[in-house]
Amino acid sequence: MFLPTSHAVESSSYSPPPCRQFTFSEIELATRGFDESLVIGRGGFGRVYRGTITCGLTLLDVAIKRLESTSNQGAVEFWAEVEMLSKLRHSHLVSLIGYCNEGKEMILVYEYMPNGTLEDRLHKRRAPLTWVRRLKICIGAARGLDYLHTRTGIMHGVIHRDVKSSNILLDDNWVAKISDFGLSKIVPTNQPSTYVSTLVKGTFGYLDPDYFQTGRLTRKSDVYAFGVVLFEVFCGKQAVDRSIDEEQWGLATWAQDSIEEGRLEQIVDSNLRGRIFPKCLKEFALLAERCLHGRPKQRPTMTEVVEGLESILVLQEKTDSTWVPTFLFPSNHKIGSTRLKSLDIYLYTVGGEDRIVQRFDFDTIVYATENFSEANKILSCTYESMYKGRLQNGQDITITQYSYASTYEECMNEASMLVKFEHENAIQLLGYCIHRRRMYLLYDFAPYATLDGLIFDAQCNLLNWNTRYKIILGVARVLVYLHNHAPIQIIHRDVEPSNILLDESFDPKLSGFGLATAINKTDGIHVDQICGTYGYMAPEYAIHGFLSAKADVFSFGVLVLEVVTGKRSIDVGGSVKRYVKRNWVEGTLSNIIDPRINVDLILMTKFMEVGLLCVQRNAAVRPTMEEVVDMLVGTASLTLRVSEMRARRSLQRTEAEDSDTGEVEEFISELCPR
Template sequence: MGRLKDIIDSDIRSYLSISPSTPTSSIIMFHATGNESGPSTPTSTSSSSSSMQWSQLCRHFEFGEILSATESFAESLVIGRGGFGKVYKGNIYNGSTLVVAAIKRLDAMSNQGASEFWAEVEMLSKLRHCHLVSLIGYCNYETEMILVYEYMPHGTLEDHLHKLGTPLTWCERLMICIGAARGLDYLHTGTGIEFGIIHRDVKSSNILLDESWAAKVSDFGLSKISPRNQQSTHVSTLVKGTFGYFDPNYFATGKLTTKSDVYAFGVVLLEVLCRKRAVDDSLDWGIATWAQDSIKEGRLKDIIDSAIRGEISPKCLKQFVRIAERCLDNHPKLRPTMAEVVLSLEYVLKLQEKTNNVSHSASKTIFGRMFNKFSFTDNGQNSGMDFDSLMPKKPHIGIDFGPLMSKKRKQLMLRQKFFQQNGALLLEDKLKNGVGSINIFRAEEIEKATTDFADYMIIGRGGYGTVYKGVLPDNRVVAIKRSRVSDETQMEQFINEILILGRINHRNVVQLVGCCLETEIPLLAFEFVANGSLHDHIHNNNSSTRRLSWDSRLRIAHESAGALAYLHSDATMTIIHRDVKSANILLDENYTAKVADFGGSKSLQILEVDDPVTTLVQGTLGYLDPEYFHTSQLTDKSDVYSFGVVLAELITGSKPISMERHQEERNLAAYFLIAEREDRLIEIIDPHVFEEAATDEQLEAACSLACRCLHMEGKKRPSMKEVTMELERIRKIRNPWDSEVYHENVSD
């Protein structure tokens, strides 16, 4: 990693008293983006040499560190072998903390090579999900290519099914399948990467199990970026993968889609049910053909693993097999999406638990320990970070600059003061839980980007402060958020937003680009979202905004719901947004939704999710959950209520609070529920929405969903996952007279 002295002008360096001998290890978490020593990699990005980047989740290891960790690649430490090479268990220093890691070394004779190596580094450095394996770092030295992962103490699903004979119950197997399916769904639709990701090698040996038996999808060496939301829905590519899991359509045509992963996952489902390998020596055909033939011949019960045959209820078995059959359909378009697979498997699990009359936690099984699967433990990724070495040093005591102190020197001392008061020390303490990758900008960069915060660069104002459009030296356009005042509360929100967004990577969540600590009021820089907020497009009918069609409104609602479901269930920690509203749903150049503003968000350990957290009430009137308001008890269902208000806005075109309406109509949520109860919703539905809805059924379903979200009792509201799937179903309701293929329009 580059040293701090490498990114600070020499004249400034002298004032900051940074010694040329400052050890690199003391500042290893910062490096210059574009001025870093060592070999370049495909993941490097060009950026201003004067900005610092925080890159803790993927670091470069020296070859000597790898040798030490693996005892020079001792055979006794080998824990796995594959097409890539051998995997070793080793203890390696990450910062100053010794962590247990899985170290994968490329075999010189392997069919895989540098392209797969860099593909995996690039993929895993960008992905954030509790059901994807985490990459700690990598090493490339001469011909050596090595990947360092978090260690998965329970090995692979393949091990437990086919080698160890682990007595996994049916519910435990279902939970593993659900976890893996969630990981794949995130790859296909939820990544912050421009397009979705096709894994291309889904199999039981690539599903790892952590200390809590939570499933984590691994091995991204063959993964491909898919052209999501484009006219072309497939990638023509050299066929790669594993026999037994190959999608026949992909094998025959070379056309790769996300449905190829769905097919392979269908094979995994059969492995879990039958406890036979994808290509098993006891079978004349692969498991997919054998199982499907057996089902057609009425021998379903005969193919079930005898260890669980007595556990599965008939209804549960029927539903599970139906999911597997749909995944294995010869026609890719007829296969479900991974989101549909997740919902279907969760339904199967609920059916089975109802039959067993046990709680969802399954506390008496090995999965009773899954409570901490979202916990953000300190794996040493931040240990050893010396913040003091990163901060400007105070002038030597006894030196009186007096009237001779230059203007430049005064500016430096003032920036030093701001740097410290704006949370550098607080960040050091808070970031022990890890954060992704973030640029630390210099004040001059931000001033230049915004033309000294010129009025004509302002793109938004609110109670929080002002947002400016800025252009960075590398020509990236960003939105720079400047708070109105700087006090302790603002500082906590500033730090909180950095911490929350550092744990998130989702295509429908606005991305944090960086921050600046050198100004009196700390600044946050976000990706620039070109088309403003959903609130603007619903309520500001002027020439600068475009009226959103009903199809567009449904899509935006679906995308936003998916982002919230990710925050609640699939991020590395459960995150409650706490200020869901149409003004915090931004629209990019393609009118894709981006959930924003995490200053008031609350992150929870999984232990806390089912129990309310007592906290100071925070949110926006009109969107605030009444139950949370009266009890101060915060749960994820508070976000669901707020989202219900957004749905009501989309359906009616009305503001959540309006003093222009009659007394009983001022609160939209209350008025919407009364109108629904009195069967007069038609009176308040936006006339354009009423005209454009595909059918009465579609509009009624949307209204019903909004009412369910707005239920006064939080426990009776749906989860955001259920909301997401219901919106997906609603979007598919079409007028029978319409063409099967329709185009969504954003009308003027």
Template sequence: MHHHLPLSGDLGVPSSQTRTLVNTWIIGSICNISEPATSSSVPVTSSSVQGPHPFRLIELSEIRKATENFDESLVIGKGGFGKVYKGNMINGESLLVVAIKRLDSESRQGAAEFETEVKMLSTLRHRNIVSLIGCCIHEQEKILVYEYMSKGSLYDHLHKRGTSLSWPRRLNICLDAGRGLSYLHNHVAVDYGVIHRDFKSENILLHESWTAKVSDFGLSKACPTNMLSDYVSESGKGTFGYMDPNIFRSGKITRKSDVFAFGVLLLEVLCRRRAVSKNLGEQEPQGLVAWFQTKKEENLDHIVDSEIRSEIHRKCLEQFIRLAENCLHDKPEERPNMDMVVTTLELLIFSQEKANTQAGGKTIFSRLVDRLPFPSRGEKSEMIEVRAHFQSPNPTLKEVKFADLKKATKNFSMDMRIPPTYVGRVFLAWVEQNTLAPSKERDGIAIAVKRHIPSAKWLAEKNILGQLAHPNIIKLLGYSNNENENLLVYEYMPNKSFLEFFCTETISWEIRLLIMIGVARALAYLHLKNIIHGGLEPSHILLDEDLSAKLGGFGLATNGPETHVLTEVEGRRGYMDPNYQSNGQLTLKSDIYGFGVMLLKSITGRSFFFLHENQTLVDCATGIHTNRRNVKEIIDPRLEDNYSLQSVSECFSLAVRCVSNNPADRPSSEEVLQNLEQIHALYK
């Protein structure tokens, strides 16, 4: 069923009835919501407190004011669709810089793509997807208002401006763009995803901070996640050079078509060559993929942009090219999904960083000097608990005045207390985004403030977590020292911890699996840096507005050698590695044990101490696996039959491996992640 924008009436100054109709069209067209919207703006998730600006209808007079009546001097882009203006809009009490796309009334791209763009972007919320702030529809005027991306497109920097782009910057841009595509394909909703259909460097926009965001959703299509053939295209729309050859053979557009385009982008970033180009001496324009196939056998170094040849570690180059080739595989089913691509890029970046910083066999993390006073072996001291070997937290971590945080939490009022979403005494507060100074409620951003008695654990969490940056690890924003109390400031997670959410809500199998994949990604990141979490348990897994997992609870974390011998064993019973409990040896595989218990909990819905035939959960699961009994006898009954038995069975086998008594028999975090992502891709 097609949905068309109601173009009659004065939508430049919309009535409440018109707002409701347009909003219902926007939401219903993509989510099949039949009930009329009750608000004049599209509902955003609970994260809208600190997320992008909610979508709204904008009056034409406001557009004219922002663009100084469409002054040509403010034009920052042109295309077949029309013109893009830079403008300033009043947003509450502040001035917001925006990009305003005004569609040419004679444009062949016209209403259909405008309609699609509004449908898609008004409901998408992700840091790597450009935000649509609103739209204006007035007679023949069709205008879209986006967040302003000051650095323009990746295409311009690669091929027009000749901007100097280091290899690490290029890698991070690819990672950002990959995360945006991964979100579209797999994480927009449980029952549907989005195929972009026109993914290219021109549609990757760059923020002032060089964060990359995917844009231009005029050709995008929403499709059910369980539709194997995805979307059948009646016409091969897209951009030549990025289009999947399989589209012309089968007429089918799938998520793997976007993956092909991503592979082209990887080559474009590596070679600094357009997707289609005609160079001196060439008779006809040549596609980048075909050019690469003819050149790669000659000398890999010759295909790499000369600016970055000296920066790329040989192994990293080979892995990057292998990833690009996998994305460009002639058979779509052989291409990786975007979750796998993102994971590969993350590991590749860490590998490059490690190669860059190695000196005398040590990485930068192990070479940082620990200034904390550790006692000698056998000497009793509270400082034995300190496991942080980082010299100091990241310099971007803010030291906040204790008095400011006390004020922001209303003197740590119980009204501001966050229930057991976080472990410990944690309070909600509202602060200015840049300074973390107290702000009026809902004027700034929401944060979580955790109170600590002065201890080595506080130092460990501050020093280790303050150095980490990963989408599946809770972000530490700042800290405060006080004589009798210390504070840590985190990003605010609107949903509960995995433990509380699991106990109070019925969660589908797919969401449980996605949560565990998020935790596995965090572990793979930590272990690549030789960081042992040491306290893996459900209460340390926090959930954002999309129920994506973020790992917290770093008070027991340690970094450096792969094995630590500790004089005091700490952690949550049931999730602690038995070897650690018996001999004090904390290893990377200790984290794998805790992960295995959590995976079993996700499958069974039971706590570790649930007794079945006088056995703990781990003993019971191990017995079922060893005796090859039916795993269905222990699957959470709340799932009913809404799961793939093969998916659950494979996860169950993986969990049993993770909780093996012999640490050597447990898989690595990278293997765990790869297995879970393959299971999700095969059986979702």
């Protein structure tokens, strides 16, 4: 059964916020004065910043595109984009939230797309997209173009005129959205062959040769450009690729010539070889070729492209459950045991349609780590061994080692969790290697250090308060994602400094998912096995085996207190929780702030109070991670919560005169082993 091709329901059911006009001061506030650290892209129009705006009572993550004075685009493209996206609303078109036109400033504000552009995903050494995910992205983009061409619901259709992989954005669910309408042209919908005579504009590599030669722009010019995108997705090469022979830098010509020479299977992206059902491979290449036909009238419409892609997806999904990939277990690979062979199968297939988990040979691991050089070793309390390295293609990676059968289950669990989601503040699985009886996991990231390697080193002065705040906020945001927005709800179970990796800009990545648990119940589950790290486990989990998102909140609270004080959770004559609580009650917090940071006491008090709210004994009164983020960014007041916490603290101290059960529970939770 095909996916629906009617777009009326999609369009009418999609309700993005209405377009509004922003003041320049609002834009400055949203981007922290156009902070360079917030730049997420650059294009012909100018820089694109990630920002946060207030929409009623809601905070929205947005992408803010600012026109630069050196840009070859200007007011014409700016107003074309505003006018076009103000009228057109569809689930596969990026939503324009608003704009700013003040003085010489021309700024566009869009919904933020967490997964970036299709171009980045295909060409910038990111974890490779699976074949099924690529198909779904192509279908989404094709639906967006089909809507523009014929289904806008108005008298005219729209020719995009700059279809390319960098103008296909991906939201947090990998839904494709067409963007950048600055070059778009309006044409009548009831005359499919109608063309617009215009100056030739677009991007080399995607330009329709007929349009380039005649200046006649038709819907089929978009179809041609989309055909180039299809070959990008298929081959993993850029539209203009200088790694190809000089005479064939254009991907379109190279792909067509290669197919004509019978080399179809050789031009498939190496990450996909052996993973595509042969009939799907041929049908996809044939459809892409039809889009590139020299005669525009012979090219399919976008409606036909959507239908063709949907039929390929249905066929691939039908065969995925029974078809065996072609290169599992090469003949020269010796598995040390039956169990390792089972693990090999598991890791190779665990990604499903969500992620390609690549299989690396041991020589690649040796090369990347310079034969496991001590200089590349990263100290870690979580992993048996951890190394940073670099693949031959220049990609920086992290490698963790598992040598014992008792750790294989953690390895499998980590892999099964990481293939289900992706977040900028979480480590990303790239692949694995099995050599003799050792297993290795490879991650798409090379850390500069772990948080505990810096924060607890008294001689280290690299972490000023702004950096620490960035780390705290990054970890909080990934926990919000895991608890509320990931495809499955995930409880990390081991949030602590050695599991927070930092790059050279000190951006944090949460790692250590070997103990993570997926749950369907929002209120939590009971577990038989208690796993975690000394000093970070919530009392209800450590003592009673009750696991919920509030257990991660507790661990995060300990982390916040450590970051502010510079003290380990259990190195201050007890626990950091009781250490901070005592000074908070006595009004002596200034005595326990890490002397390496020089920040106003009021601000530090706020952060320590956030930490204390998170480590309250009663899970029910701890904030959620969403509430914690609101507190950290200043959109939620702490006053009421803190006063309630003080009242509970007074009551607990009164009850403690008759019983010290609470202190005993805290003490036990600190001593429960990993």
